Amino acid sequence: MKRIFRHMLPFWPQILAAAILMTLSSLSQLLLPTFMSGVVNEGVYEKDFSVILEYCGQMLAVALVGAAATVLGRKCSAEVVAGFSANLRGAVFRKAMSMSHKAFGRMDTGALVTRSTQDVNTVSWVAEMLSGGIISIPALFIGGVILSYRVDAVLATVILCVVPLVCAVVTVVGRKISPLWERSDEYIDRQNELMRQRLRGLRVIRAFRREPDEQKKIASATEVMAENIIKANVSMGILNPLATFFLNAATLIILYLSAQRMVSGASAVTGGDVLAMIQYVAYIMSGVLNAAFAIVMVPHAAVACRRILQVMDLPDDGRENGAEGELCGDIALEHVTFSFEEGAEPAVRDVTMEIFAGKRVAIIGSTGSGKSALVQLLLGFQQPQSGKIRLDGRDSTELSGSCIRRQISCVLQKTAIYAGTIRENVAMGKAGATDEEVWRALEIAQMKDYVESLPDGLDHRLELSGSNLSGGQRQRLAIARALIKDAPIYIFDDSFSALDFLTEARLRARLGEELKGKTQIVVTQRVTTAKNSDCIFVMDQGRVLDWGRHEELLPRCRVYREIYLSQTGGDAA
Numbered sequence: 001m002k003r004i005f006r007h008m009l010p011f012w013p014q015i016l017a018a019a020i021l022m023t024l025s026s027l028s029q030l031l032l033p034t035f036m037s038g039v040v041n042e043g044v045y046e047k048d049f050s051v052i053l054e055y056c057g058q059m060l061a062v063a064l065v066g067a068a069a070t071v072l073g074r075k076c077s078a079e080v081v082a083g084f085s086a087n088l089r090g091a092v093f094r095k096a097m098s099m100s101h102k103a104f105g106r107m108d109t110g111a112l113v114t115r116s117t118q119d120v121n122t123v124s125w126v127a128e129m130l131s132g133g134i135i136s137i138p139a140l141f142i143g144g145v146i147l148s149y150r151v152d153a154v155l156a157t158v159i160l161c162v163v164p165l166v167c168a169v170v171t172v173v174g175r176k177i178s179p180l181w182e183r184s185d186e187y188i189d190r191q192n193e194l195m196r197q198r199l200r201g202l203r204v205i206r207a208f209r210r211e212p213d214e215q216k217k218i219a220s221a222t223e224v225m226a227e228n229i230i231k232a233n234v235s236m237g238i239l240n241p242l243a244t245f246f247l248n249a250a251t252l253i254i255l256y257l258s259a260q261r262m263v264s265g266a267s268a269v270t271g272g273d274v275l276a277m278i279q280y281v282a283y284i285m286s287g288v289l290n291a292a293f294a295i296v297m298v299p300h301a302a303v304a305c306r307r308i309l310q311v312m313d314l315p316d317d318g319r320e321n322g323a324e325g326e327l328c329g330d331i332a333l334e335h336v337t338f339s340f341e342e343g344a345e346p347a348v349r350d351v352t353m354e355i356f357a358g359k360r361v362a363i364i365g366s367t368g369s370g371k372s373a374l375v376q377l378l379l380g381f382q383q384p385q386s387g388k389i390r391l392d393g394r395d396s397t398e399l400s401g402s403c404i405r406r407q408i409s410c411v412l413q414k415t416a417i418y419a420g421t422i423r424e425n426v427a428m429g430k431a432g433a434t435d436e437e438v439w440r441a442l443e444i445a446q447m448k449d450y451v452e453s454l455p456d457g458l459d460h461r462l463e464l465s466g467s468n469l470s471g472g473q474r475q476r477l478a479i480a481r482a483l484i485k486d487a488p489i490y491i492f493d494d495s496f497s498a499l500d501f502l503t504e505a506r507l508r509a510r511l512g513e514e515l516k517g518k519t520q521i522v523v524t525q526r527v528t529t530a531k532n533s534d535c536i537f538v539m540d541q542g543r544v545l546d547w548g549r550h551e552e553l554l555p556r557c558r559v560y561r562e563i564y565l566s567q568t569g570g571d572a573a
Contacts, residue, residue: 017073021070037276041272078128120308137291151276151277152261152273163288166246326407331355333389336387337350338384347373348384351370351544361520364539372523375493408489409489410493411492415466415475416478417474426477426480429484442480508529546560
């Protein structure tokens, strides 16, 4: 837990201030029963109204000081919790951004969301307790014990005998709750991931009229999750009635023993003392029960800490400490083999290819031929099991991941459009991009006319995943984002598939002009997209079957010719 709570260290001034203020608040509470005893013993019994007024004035002053200290203490505590939560969420997000692609694939998105929200909130409760609440617990308990002994040692001792019983009961409850919290959190992860997947595939569900079946799946998962949460909350709910019971029992004991000792003359306890004693008992029991509640919640927080650390301990990219440098755009693959899972069939098999700087090459093949896996390798998202990837003659493993990705601009197969404005989505490609640069990128991507037709232009808001755009518009927007970044290497992974042939032709013509002298890698299934490239690599079942220009491949490469004929219906000759 130390690794988690070190994120609180920047807020030590607020923690110290909260501790002082909450201590002052507790002391003010402890003084009030003394004044109440004075009101009864010196005011009511003696029928002296001036004494009553004096004590009431003192009580009011102390209460005001206590209230002010409580408000300010809670404000400081809230600042600590807010800052700590923000730091911890930021750390989880940074980890998600830096972890290896393989590690990211092992962690469900739903689990990441739960850990950065619910688990952080759970841990934040402990942060709140540490930043002020933990001070008031011993202050009220110790202060209540000392002051109750001043009233009557026998009564105070009797009350203290109840404390171990309370602690024992709470310990038993706590042991039962901890595994329940862990299981419930796991079910919440599964529920979040299930909901995320179903919502992303909502159109498919509707298209195939699977709403009833999917609703049953969600309902079943929700029911299981709810059962575990209910069990945990029911166990936690035992504490409140237990607290009430022990407090009432302690009060009855005090009243009975006080009355007995007053009647028998065994003690000089007065009515005012009894009133004060009852209040001290409340403070003692409050301290004990709050401590017990904290003890019960700590295992829950510990579970949340472990779950957060599961994310933090995932392996990083491992290449951020590599060398930096500028690239010209030469790329060479030497007998590269790669599979997504250990023991699985390779997605890329013994691939050797050379791409010269400033050239436009195409990688063509059917679905599952290994094209996109090759892109992930080029971007450094994955590492080959064997073989080497060289950039400008340097082993890519010697270069940092940031160095590689800084000099490669790409449009990935799955177009990512974020909720926000068109400007924000395009400018993501270049920090500090001007509106002029955004418009130029949109113009090259054949998207400018559409954006100009919108009433709010660049400020037009896009929904999550760009659901208020067509597939072609999303692709062109992603292309504009890639173009606004000045890089020596550009990768387009199936980036023209949703475009009509006329728009694609215009776009490719502009790309030829704007990216002249840049290395362009176009991954596609379309022959029309690939045919004018300087070199075409034909892939099938993870292998490079052949390479060359369109007119060279057509007569000699069977797979390329089959792709060509299937798309054109023409004669290869």
